[in-house]
Amino acid sequence: MTVRVMLISPAMNAALREARFDGDSPLDRSGRASARAAAAEVPSGGLALSGPYRRCRETAEALGLTARTEPALGGWDLAGWAGRRLDEVAAAEPVEVASWLGDPSAAPHGGESLCDLVARTGTWLESLGGPDAPGTSFLAVAEAAVVRAAVVHGLRLPAEAFWRLDVAPLALTELSGRSGRWNVGLGRPLTAPPAG
Template structure:
């Protein structure tokens, strides 16, 4: 059975504007307004999910989705770096930052390694499509790191490719296929349809 998985990256918040490692922060006013404006561009799905972060849940709500929280779609666990600015961590811990960026198995922050993140998201992705799966597919609001990890897993890319994928706020990435064989449509912006 072919499965369609549509992943929407959440709207903007202050942590993203300040280049902070994911902390559980709410949307800012602009992010909330942009998500509401994009609600009509969200494709239909059989099952609608949301990562557990406040940013994901608020984006789903602003998009008008009655999304069920899916713990497997949590953001990257960066433990003690969570909520800190990228520049501050790089200045305070340059060797650890270098190890984290260069070795997919490294977790100098005490949380999840890149390899672990890709494995967790890939495991969730591959679990979809069973006999109880909705016919129209899955739609999930998920943190950008989870979207990037899904693409890495779906295309069987080396883990290092994660760092070369950009996922802008409020974009739709689609994976279709089944466990072990996925096709990917990347980063379509969610914009309100134009009226003629």
């Protein structure tokens, strides 16, 4: 059975602007306005899901989606680094940050390693094609790290490729296929086409 998974990254918030390891912070006024403006561009179809973080839930709501919260779409658990800015952590823990960036199995922050994130996201993705799946089409608002992990898993890329994928706020990434064989359409922005 072919499955279609459309992943939308959440709108901008203050933590993203500050390069802060986000925990569960809300959208800011600008992010909410951007999401509302993009609502008309959201493709229709399938079961609407949202990651459990506030930024995902608020983006889904601003996009006009009635989304079920999906725990498997939770953001990357960076434990001890949550809420801190990347430059602060790099200055205080340069060896740990180098390890985190260079070794996909490292988790110097005490949370999930990159390998763990890709495995968790991959397990969720593969479950969508199973006999117990609630459908064949899914539209989910998920943290950018989860979107990147889904692409890494779907294309069977080495975990290090995660660091080479950029996911802008309010971008749509589509995966279609079935367990073990996925095609990817990357990062279409959810913006209205120019008038004229």
